[in-house]
Amino acid sequence: MLSSYSGKMCWTNKLLVSVLFTVAFDNVYGSVEGLYCGKDNCYEILAVEKDSTKSEITKAYRQLAKKWHPDMHKTEKMKKEASEKFQEIANAYEILKNEDSRNDYDYLLDHPDEFYYNYYRYYKTRTAPKVDVRIVIAVTITVISVVQYYGAWSNYQSAIGYLCKEQKYRLQATNIAKERGLFPVAKKKDGRRSKEEIREEEEAIIKDIVEENLDIRGGYRKPTYQDVLWIQLVFFPYYLLAYIHWYARWIWKFTISRQEYGTEEKLYLIRKYLKLSSNQFDALEEHERDDYMHKELWIKEKFTAWKEKQEAELMSKRAESGRYRMIRRYMKKGGPGQMTFGPE
Incomplete structure (x- = not known):
């Protein structure tokens, strides 16, 4: 039993050593399965040099993409082979066209022994937000400014509506409207209008007079541009x-x-x-x-x-x-x- 157990342990150790050796061997040559172009070289896939410019890389990609596009082939076997090749070309181009990912890949080629750090750089670039942080901040401030102004305006309108219903202020506004001759003109303006339409116009007149004469302060005051977060910043x-x-x-x-x-x-x-x-x-x-x-x-x-x-x-x-x-x-x-x- 002990001999059998020792044999299994020895086989497990050999397998572990073999896996670690394979990973280390691949990493030494700048190729790791699952990272960038895998065991292939991204520059070799696009047939360009490491010091090639971005325009040269783009030109090479377009030529290869046109050549290996699945629609350019007729048989199913050729279409399948072209599709796989086309995906490799597209993946290599995605890595090399972006400055950050290309720098990370070049670092992998120059420092193949830094196994864990290369993994970190790869996934950091992949998981980084694609949208500029400045745009996110600007949009956030804009949304807050809109909500802020809308809330202040709603509070102000609520205060005006409450004061229009308050008997004290409503009576004063009605007297001012009568003194200015606003109500009679509103009623004689169009005899075909319904009582409801006339009442709505009178309410609008009362609201305008209340808003004109009352100085509402505090949290229910009329908002201005200075209350907007963008302006404050x-x-x-x-x-x-x-x-x-x-x-x-x-x-x-x-x-x-x-x-x-x-x-x-x-x-x-x-x-x-x-x-x-x-x-x-x-x-x-x-x-x-x-x-x-x-x-x-x-x-x-x-x-x-x-x-x-x-x-x-x-x-x-x-x-x-x-x-x-x-x-x-x-x-x-x-x-x-x-x-x-x-x-x-």
């Missing part, structure tokens, strides 16, 4: 330099020179302390910003005191709220996740 260097200039000016005026804050600077500090974005702060009512200015909330100490007072009032209101007390009692008893083990 193009003007990013300008925005960056403007911010550096603004910051340096701030340090010089208010930290070094100790000058007093202007209205713009005071509003900026208030917004910063409130932790609101520019759009969120612009969306506040005018009287709210005036109240913050009146209370001098740009001063850190006054803002901190005001904030603590606001939180205390909020906690007091919650404590007085019957619903809040009920929730607190419910949570104190264990809430929805209470669990007991056995009798208490």
Whole structure:
């Protein structure tokens, strides 16, 4: 049994050595089965030299492709042979016409002993994306810009539609339309129109007046070209330099020179302390910003005191709220996740 087992092991070792020797032998001569042109030389297939230009390679390919095209032969045997030859020619041309794959193949010919590295270069070129990365980035930014602008425009239209239905603004817009004589003209313009068509025109007039007179700010404001990602990226260097200039000016005026804050600077500090974005702060009512200015909330100490007072009032209101007390009692008893083990 031991002798039989040893014989099998010896045969396996010989087979392994034979395979490794075959692979190493092929690699030494720059030919690996499954890579590039296999055991054949791509330059020899096209009958060109290693230093041939791209135009010479293309010319040789066209001549051979015309000669070995299956349609140029009549018998089935010749067609089959020509088809195989035509595929070899096309494969060799695909490798040599591309600069990257040709460089990889030349490296294989010059460094046949670097077996694994040649495999890596081959599959890296084959699996690399065919589309220019710059095109992918440009298309991605364009899609984001379109979606971004469409979303902002949809928000703006939603805000206009809501305000048109709001009784307060709708009544004001109706009065303005009557003062301008828009409704009577719309009704007398064509007597053959239906009430539905007249109503739709009146709604359009109201919408135009609401859009004309209301200053919608924040996330629902009317989008501009500056909100598009492409424009923001193009003007990013300008925005960056403007911010550096603004910051340096701030340090010089208010930290070094100790000058007093202007209205713009005071509003900026208030917004910063409130932790609101520019759009969120612009969306506040005018009287709210005036109240913050009146209370001098740009001063850190006054803002901190005001904030603590606001939180205390909020906690007091919650404590007085019957619903809040009920929730607190419910949570104190264990809430929805209470669990007991056995009798208490």
